[in-house]
Amino acid sequence: MSGRIVRAMLVLGALGCIPGAAGAQPAAAPVPTFTKDVAPILQRACQSCHRTGSIGPMSLISYEEVRPWTRSIRARISRREMPPWHVDRTVGIQKFKDDPSLSDREIATIVAWIDGGMPRGNPADMPRPRVFADAEWWNIGTPDLIVTLPEEVVVAPAGPDWWANIEADTGLTEDRYIKAVEVKPGPGAAIKVVHHAVASIVTTDGSPTGGTLVEYAVGKNGDIYPDGAARLIKAGAGINFNMHYHSVGEEVRDRTRLGIVFYPKGYVPKHVMRTIIITNSDDLDIPAGADDVRTDAYFKLDQHSRLVGFMPHMHNRGKRQCLEAIYPNMAVEQLNCVNYDFRWQIVYNYADAAAPLLPAGTILHVTSWHDNSAANRSNPDPLNWVGFGQRTTDDMARHWLTFYPMSDDEFRAQVTERLAGQKQATEGQGQP
Numbered sequence: 001m002s003g004r005i006v007r008a009m010l011v012l013g014a015l016g017c018i019p020g021a022a023g024a025q026p027a028a029a030p031v032p033t034f035t036k037d038v039a040p041i042l043q044r045a046c047q048s049c050h051r052t053g054s055i056g057p058m059s060l061i062s063y064e065e066v067r068p069w070t071r072s073i074r075a076r077i078s079r080r081e082m083p084p085w086h087v088d089r090t091v092g093i094q095k096f097k098d099d100p101s102l103s104d105r106e107i108a109t110i111v112a113w114i115d116g117g118m119p120r121g122n123p124a125d126m127p128r129p130r131v132f133a134d135a136e137w138w139n140i141g142t143p144d145l146i147v148t149l150p151e152e153v154v155v156a157p158a159g160p161d162w163w164a165n166i167e168a169d170t171g172l173t174e175d176r177y178i179k180a181v182e183v184k185p186g187p188g189a190a191i192k193v194v195h196h197a198v199a200s201i202v203t204t205d206g207s208p209t210g211g212t213l214v215e216y217a218v219g220k221n222g223d224i225y226p227d228g229a230a231r232l233i234k235a236g237a238g239i240n241f242n243m244h245y246h247s248v249g250e251e252v253r254d255r256t257r258l259g260i261v262f263y264p265k266g267y268v269p270k271h272v273m274r275t276i277i278i279t280n281s282d283d284l285d286i287p288a289g290a291d292d293v294r295t296d297a298y299f300k301l302d303q304h305s306r307l308v309g310f311m312p313h314m315h316n317r318g319k320r321q322c323l324e325a326i327y328p329n330m331a332v333e334q335l336n337c338v339n340y341d342f343r344w345q346i347v348y349n350y351a352d353a354a355a356p357l358l359p360a361g362t363i364l365h366v367t368s369w370h371d372n373s374a375a376n377r378s379n380p381d382p383l384n385w386v387g388f389g390q391r392t393t394d395d396m397a398r399h400w401l402t403f404y405p406m407s408d409d410e411f412r413a414q415v416t417e418r419l420a421g422q423k424q425a426t427e428g429q430g431q432p
């Protein structure tokens with residue numbers, strides 16, 4: 001090969017690496033365009049929050065709306081801060097329901113578009129606008145029971161974020177099995193100020209039927225349980241609404257509601273789901289200014305179980321939380337880690353084909369890390385020790401976990417089905 005040809009190839013190769021210059025070279029990928037490549041990603045992953053009347057600070061629908069925000073978008077998506085979804089992608093299970101997060105490829109597409117000069121592209125490529133359901137619409141169908149905040153909450157035009165726990169009666173006089181649940185702010189403009197709402201069942205007798213029921217976060221549609229699976233809500237139970245309100249420059253009133261669809265009376269479900277909190281509040285001992293302060297908590301499963309979903313819950317110093325399974329033979333498997341951000345309370349529901357199936361005797365081990373240093377931007381007071389407490393300024397290390405126990409036979413059946421599914425998937429991948 002002559003020296004000249006080699007040099008020409010090197011130059012070509014180098015040009016291919018410079019974003020923006022790529023369009024000039026037939027060999028390199030063309031710069032993505034807004035209408036064809038970027039708009040569909042924003043529709044799927046951003047517009048539920050970033051549109052007029054929702055919680056995002058700006059609308060990301062038209063080219064004109066997106067253009068001024070591209071610097072900030074580039075930074076936020078590259079750091080994976082947007083969309084809010086904090087599962088560590090390098091550890092454990094990655095398949096979840098309602099996962100809005102961007103793939104590496106989607107991030108690369110948006111970045112290449114921004115770095116390549118943000119071409120608008122052919123208007124004919126623009127996808128049809130995404131249609132959003134009326135805020136009054138229940139995705140779970142018409143609820144049999146609606147539990148509403150006891151009083152309207154008035155969110156002032158300006159003020160600090162407000163985290164509140166508000167309890168409401170259900171008025172239930174008999175035990176019922178839940179088929180589907182959904183929580184939503186309302187009416188009207190309330191969607192702008194409700195950052196999140198987590199509804200939990202409160203039992204007076206401390207029975208294990210309590211715990212997180214469902215969370216509202218923009219873009220989620222409520223939970224419809226698979227046929228045969230249910231949550232039990234007992235007569236006299238209350239609902240706790242854990243709310244995060246955020247002022248938006250105008251006075252907005254909210255009366256968040258929980259809708260429940262029941263199974264028919266007398267129905268006996270095959271699986272009854274339980275939500276537990278794995279926590280170790282006594283050991284929460286976070287010195288002033290300290291980072292990476294670790295606490296461990298454990299829970300032993302007495303029966304074979306299928307994990308359905310989880311929600312880390314810490315406060316301002318919360319940094320990271322991991323869940324691992326210690327099997328009866330002492331083999332250890334990392335299930336998930338979450339890089340925690342207190343401003344977002346997210347329930348991560350496993351995809352059906354990925355929900356962990358754990359034999360009786362498995363110990364669930366939760367590790368939490370807190371950052372009480374000044375480097376933590378959410379830290380209200382790095383100069384003081386902090387321990388467990390209910391106030392936002394205290395801290396917590398809780399892992400809400402939903403699972404259902406199973407018989408021997410059923411566990412074996414589910415494991416067999418899972419292995420068959422995995423085998424099929426692997427064989428499928430092997431095909432050309």
Ligand code: HEC
Binds near residue numbers: 048082
């Ligand atoms: C679940 C709702 C939600 C989704 C989905 C979401 N955002 Fe956001 N976004 C917010 C909220 C609320 C804020 C303001 C608070 C903050 O900065 O974290 C925000 C802030 C931002 C900012 C910072 C704006 C500034 O002031 O500089 C950018 C940029 C952004 N989002 C881009 C995106 C992009 C791009 C997507 C999709 C890939 C996305 N967001 C998805 C709710 C959301």
